[in-house]
Structures are given as structure tokens and as C-alpha cells.
Amino acid sequence: MSVQKLVECIRQKNNPTVAGLDARLEYIPSFIVSQCVERYGETLEAAAAAMQQFNISLIDALHDIVPAIKPQAAYYELLGPKGAEVLKNTIDYAHEKGMYVIADIKRNDIGATASAYAEAYLGCTKVGDKELPVYNADSCTVNAYLGTDGIEPFLKECRAREKAIYILVKTSNPSSGEFQNRDMEGKPLFVRVAEQFAKWGEGLDTPSGYNQVGAVVGATYPEEQKIIRSIIPKAYFLVPGYGAQGATAKDIANAFNDDGLGAIVNSSRGIMCAWKKTGKDGADFMEAARAEAIRMRDDIVSAIR
Numbered sequence: 001m002s003v004q005k006l007v008e009c010i011r012q013k014n015n016p017t018v019a020g021l022d023a024r025l026e027y028i029p030s031f032i033v034s035q036c037v038e039r040y041g042e043t044l045e046a047a048a049a050a051m052q053q054f055n056i057s058l059i060d061a062l063h064d065i066v067p068a069i070k071p072q073a074a075y076y077e078l079l080g081p082k083g084a085e086v087l088k089n090t091i092d093y094a095h096e097k098g099m100y101v102i103a104d105i106k107r108n109d110i111g112a113t114a115s116a117y118a119e120a121y122l123g124c125t126k127v128g129d130k131e132l133p134v135y136n137a138d139s140c141t142v143n144a145y146l147g148t149d150g151i152e153p154f155l156k157e158c159r160a161r162e163k164a165i166y167i168l169v170k171t172s173n174p175s176s177g178e179f180q181n182r183d184m185e186g187k188p189l190f191v192r193v194a195e196q197f198a199k200w201g202e203g204l205d206t207p208s209g210y211n212q213v214g215a216v217v218g219a220t221y222p223e224e225q226k227i228i229r230s231i232i233p234k235a236y237f238l239v240p241g242y243g244a245q246g247a248t249a250k251d252i253a254n255a256f257n258d259d260g261l262g263a264i265v266n267s268s269r270g271i272m273c274a275w276k277k278t279g280k281d282g283a284d285f286m287e288a289a290r291a292e293a294i295r296m297r298d299d300i301v302s303a304i305r
């Protein structure tokens with residue numbers, strides 16, 4: 001699904017937010033974990049089964065109101081080979097339910113190795129004459145630290161298969177300024193990265209007016225959002241940092257364009273762990289996640305209006 005479809009989905013649901021699926025066992029209600037441990041013992045298989053059930057239930061609870069999910073690969077790698085299956089099943093199930101999927105992998109490497117990452121998450125593995133999709137996400141997050149050689153293999157998949165990438169420009173974490181705000185020949189490094197988008201996004205515009213090359217811009221840095229927005233008005237922004245990291249709706253307004261589009265705000269723990277605030281031991285985890293997703297949607301929509 002391209003950024004064009006993401007825009008349509010956001011418009012249809014009037015909801016510019018994405019639910020992060022970054023489950024750890026402590027985020028999953030204990031009744032689900034206990035059932036899986038009873039069945040598989042204290043094993044990685046039990047952990048993977050719990051995560052699978054949790055993710056499927058969250059997608060069931062959210063798919064008609066939230067346009068996208070963002071699974072973070074680290075949480076799946078933590079469970080070894082079973083985790084890889086959970087990630088694949090989660091992506092497939094979200095697609096069945098009409099959701100857009102951002103695989104948060106933050107990968108990169110030299111060109112040849114970056115190709116392998118790009119093919120694994122966005123493209124296909126070739127076996128004989130057959131092209132076999134692997135994770136088949138709609139998009140993924142990419143680290144630009146290795147320069148254009150490392151970005152180009154992802155762009156190749158974007159061109160060939162209507163996929164998108166979100167390149168880290170200004171991340172939400174407290175120490176992001178250590179390198180990203182450092183001066184590089186008169187401008188901060190994050191500005192230099194944003195200035196490369198004109199070249200990286202060539203030929204990748206969609207009818208929505210937005211390009212298939214998007215940017216990761218932290219909700220925790222509203223001033224930088226404003227600067228980056230002015231440099232790359234056609235890039236979709238993936239905006240993490242709302243909720244658990246402390247950013248609020250007023251902090252994300254600069255990420256949006258005047259058309260009310262241009263950004264999708266992520267919340268992971270805020271939605272996954274909403275059940276911890278209702279005092280029902282997780283029995284209502286689906287309702288709690290849905291209520292938090294609706295609250296977040298209304299909060300963001302009113303801030304950008």
C-alpha cells in the first residue's frame with residue numbers, strides 16, 4: 001500500500017495516528033501469559049503465543065478506527081525464530097483488516113547488505129524463478145547514517161512495488177541532539193538530512209501530493225518539526241514520542257501541513273498498556289486500548305484543526 005492509500009485511510013477514519021505494537025510480556029495481561037505458559041511451559045514459544053494473541057486482539061479492537069500499525073522489530077527479535085513468525089503473522093493480519101503497516105526496523109548498512117534488508121521487509125526473496133515476499137510491510141523506517149548507498153536499495157523497492165520509507169531525520173529520544181543537532185557546514189545535521197529528500201524522493205510522488213519517502217520526526221521536538229516541515233513539505237512524517245515519552249497534542253501541530261495531513265502520530269505503550277490504568281487486571285485490555293486510541297485521535301485532531 002502506498003502513501004496514497006495511507007492518506008485515503010487517514011481521511012476515511014479521520015485519524016492521523018498509528019498504533020505501535022511493541023509488546024513485552026509485562027505489557028500483556030497476565031491471564032493471557034498464564035494461559036500460554038500453561039500450554040507451552042516457561043518457553044519462548046509461550047511468550048510468542050502470548051504476543052500473537054495480544055497483537056491479534058489489539059488489531060481486532062482498533063482496525064476500524066486506526067489506519068495503521070507500527071510493529072518494532074526489536075520486540076520480535078527478542079523471541080528468536082518464533083518472534084519472526086509473530087511479526088509476519090501480525091503484518092498479514094493487519095493487512096487482512098485493511099491497515100497500513102510500518103515495519104519499524106531502523107536498518108541500514110552498505111549497499112549490498114541494505115538490499116537484503118530492503119528485500120526482506122519490503123520486497124521479495126528470489127528462489128529460482130520465483131519471487132517470494134517475506135515480511136511484505138507497506139513501509140519501513142530507515143537510518144541514513146551510511147548515506148545514499150544505503151538508502152538506494154530501499155528506494156528501489158519503493159519504485160518497484162509502491163512501498164514507502166521513513167528516514168530518521170530528528171528522533172524523539174533525549175540524546176538525539178548529540179549528533180543530529182551538530183553543526184555541519186553552517187546547518188544542523190538533521191537539516192542536511194532533510195535537504196537530501198529532494199534527491200531521494202525523485203520520481204516517488206503520489207497523486208495525494210505526498211512522496212513515498214517520509215521522515216521520522218520526534219513529537220518531543222516541536223521547533224525542529226517546524227524547520228523540517230518547511231524544508232520537505234511533501235514528505236509524510238512519522239511522529240513518535242506522544243504519550244509515554246511525554247509529548248502532548250500541542251507538541252505535534254508543527255508536523256502537519258495546512259491541509260491537516262502530512263503526519264501520522266505514533267503511540268505504542270500508551271495504547272498497549274491502557275488496560276493498566278483501568279484497575280481490571282487486563283480483563284478489558286481491548287476496550288481500554290480502543291478507548292485510548294479514540295481519546296488520542298480526538299486529542300490530535302482538535303490540536304491540528
Ligand SMILES: O=C(O)c1cc(=O)[nH]c(=O)n1[C@@H]1O[C@H](COP(=O)(O)O)[C@@H](O)[C@H]1O
Pocket residue numbers: 020022072104106141170171172173216217218238240241242243244245266267268269270
Ligand atoms: O522510528 C520510530 O518509530 C521511533 C523513532 C523515534 O525517534 N523515537 C521513537 O520512539 N521511535 C519508536 O516509536 C515507539 C515509541 O513507543 P512509545 O514511547 O511506547 O509510544 C517505539 O517503537 C520507538 O522505537
